[in-house]
Amino acid sequence: MKIILLGAPGSGKGTLAKKISKDFDIPQISTGDLFRAIVKEDSELASKVREIMQSGGLVPDEVTIEIVKERIAKDDCKKGFILDGFPRTVNQAKALEGISQIDTVILVDLANEIIIDRLSARRTCPNCGEIYSVQDNLENVCKKCNSPLIQRDDDKPETIRHRLEVYEQNTSPLINFYSDRIFKVSSAGSPEETYSPVKTFLSEMEGKVE
DSSP states (O other): OEEEEEOOTTSSHHHHHHHHHHHHTOOEEEHHHHHHHHTTSOSHHHHHHHHHHHHTOOOOHHHHHHHHHHHHTSGGGTTOEEEESOOOSHHHHHHHHTTOOOOEEEEEEOOHHHHHHHHHTEEEOTTTOOEEETTTOTTOBOTTTOOBOBOOGGGSHHHHHHHHHHHHHHTTHHHHHTTTSEEEEEOSSOHHHHHHHHHHHHHHHHHHHO
16 A cells, blocks of 8 residues: 655654554655655755754755655565655645555644644654653653653744644645545544554555555
């Protein structure tokens, strides 16, 4: 199955993607992770992407599309994949249609106020990438590798608000673009409550696309 997870930053797409990936044995492809890997490199592209990410903006379409195209061409995507964070604009969606046929789009719905609260409390391990909430990790140390946790620039309240504005302007139109393939789920509850209807839906779809 080829799946897109659509929703505002902080709505819970990443957590949902990991559950889908494990149960249906298809890779999660997060453009955020791809970009964060790139910015660690010493190149002109890395410098450009780093500056854009720190300001909460979007990486140019042509760069993003090429990165994603290379990734989904790899062997582990033969059975399908989960796109988390791409496409973010209608132009990207149109470009993707020419690369691969998407089976379904899962729209993860969550109010902006809850998103701001959740992301502001998020802390990340700079070593292994594990993510925690300050409420669940008062020691502010990674439980996997014992590294001190940090708050990413794009998890600070002022950047979050800008990211949500960018999402509304550029990504919300995708709901109309994919209107014939949308499955909507609220992520206001626990991760398990969010995933349950998604798992049922995908299990039914799996037999139809194989």
